[in-house]
Amino acid sequence: MNNLTNPSKLALNSSLTKTGRRKTSIATVQLFPGNGEFTINGISGIEYMQQKEELIFAIQEPLHFLKLKNEFNLIIKVKGGGLVGQVNAIKLGIARALCEFDLTYRNSLKLKGFLTRDPRCKERKKYGLKKARKAPQFSKR
Incomplete structure (x- = not known):
């Protein structure tokens, strides 16, 4: 919490930066005080997510849950x-x-499952097999 002037409020010109991962995706998120806009890789978040409302809602779900949208x-x-x-x-x-912005949010976010990293990723291919688990066709004779 080195860039917070007050433990409960974020300074107007400061930000919080955190990283999230899933499968092979890595996201760096900067949180600023503002009005609810978000950009992804320099593009409006709605454009980047191809106007798919379920994806846009999923991104904002932690903010909706805490009523901070x-x-x-x-x-x-x-x-x-x-x-x-x-x-x-x-x-x-x-x-x-x-x-990191407010530690009182931690318990509610943890109970809802927002702080749990999903460890599932692609299983590696093994030698002697065609894919991770698919074996070549068995021939008796």
Whole structure:
């Protein structure tokens, strides 16, 4: 909490930066006081998510849950993976930033599952197999 002037309020010119990951996606989220706008990789968040409302809502879900939707602006840099993996990485980054902003949010975010990193990722291919678990066809003779 080195860039906070008051433990409960974020200074007007400062920001919180946190990272979220999911599969091969890595998102860096900057949280500013503002009016609820968010940009992803320099593009409006709505354009980046191709106007898919379920993805946009999923990004803002931690903010909706804490009723802080119009209190913060977000600048997000994300790379790797597909849209859904990126959305989950962004969501984790936002939740972590909100926890650093105010520690009282931690319990409610944790109970709702926003602070849990999903460890599932692609399983590696093994030698002797065609894919991670798919074996070549068995021939008896």
